Amino acid sequence: MRGLKGKVAVVTGGAQGLGEAIALRLSEEGCIVWLLDVQNEVVQTAENISRATGNAVFSSRVDIADETQVKDFFSRIASQHENVHILVNNAAAFLFKGVEASPEDWNKILSVNVIGTTLVTQNCIPLLKRSGSGAIVNMSSVSGFIGQSQFATYNATKFAIRGLTKCWAVDLADFGIRVNSVCPGYIRTQAFENSCIALGLDIEGENKRVSDLHILKRQGRPEEVASAVAFLASDDASFITGEDLMADGGYLAK
Known part of the structure; x- marks a missing residue:
């Protein structure tokens, strides 16, 4: 890809799955990558990617739903880099409830998928502005286009990500910052298997x-989304x- 070498990229939810694949691809393209995740495994993931690509990959254990942690991280990265060129908002909570979802359920998933994504973006914008041509890529889903039984909590957040993408694209265009979403x-991934387990489904049957x-x-591969x-x-x-870029194997084409 043109213009990625030497750019600083921040990837949330980078410990495994799609986040890990995205970080690996950006590192292969020559980016300096920072991985954020609430999981301790993010440290090992960063080391593995750096060893595989020979490029600098850093990590930080951050709960994106915690405003203080997010602010502290971007203060730290600002002390080490003049700007950030790429932000990938990949971190997400997976909670599948229908109309019976409680206020606690909604608070749990919204705090990460919508509010957490917003907190990260808000704190990254000053660094993106300095680059003069920043790019934000938000992770939505085919679930941000359709209704699915017992998926109201999750789908609502993916619809919201698509809405935020379009509004932020308008808000940030004057600063040379592009905002798009990818919709797998x-x-x-491990998240798919964990979701099957949470819903009591047979993984191979599902x-x-x-x-x-x-x-x-077939299902997609993480590297295809990356x-x-x-x-x-x-x-x-x-x-x-x-824009919304579909990476859905034709799921919504039917």
Whole structure:
């Protein structure tokens, strides 16, 4: 991808799954990558990626729902880098409830998926502005387009991410900051397997069921989503903002 080498990128939810794949791809493209995650494993993930690519990859254990932790992180990164060029808002909580969802359920998922994403973006914007041509990539989902039984809590946040993407694209255009979202279909990650377990579903049976929902008849791979993110972060997408890029194997094409 054009224009990624040497750029500073922040990836939230980077300990595993999509976040890990995105960080690996950006590092392979020559970015200086910072991984944020609430999980301690983020440290080892950063070390593994740095060793694999030979490029600098840093990590920080941050709960993006905690405003103080987010502010402290960006104060620290500002002391080490003149600016940030790329922000990937990938961190998400997975909570699947329908109309019965309690206020506590809503607070739990909104605090990460919507408020946490907003906190990270707000605190990163001053560093993105300094770059003069920043890129924000938000992670939405096919679930941000459709209704699904017992998915109200999760889907609502993914609809919200798409709305934030378009509003922020308008707000930040004058600063040369582009804002887009990537909307994956079902991707075979640890998060997918954890969700199956939480819902009491057989993992392999659910894999077959959701694979058949895509016209390509398979689940996506994390690296395929990472390619979409890298494209939107790169100069190859310099005239693209406020858009949703589907990485869904044709899930919504039917």
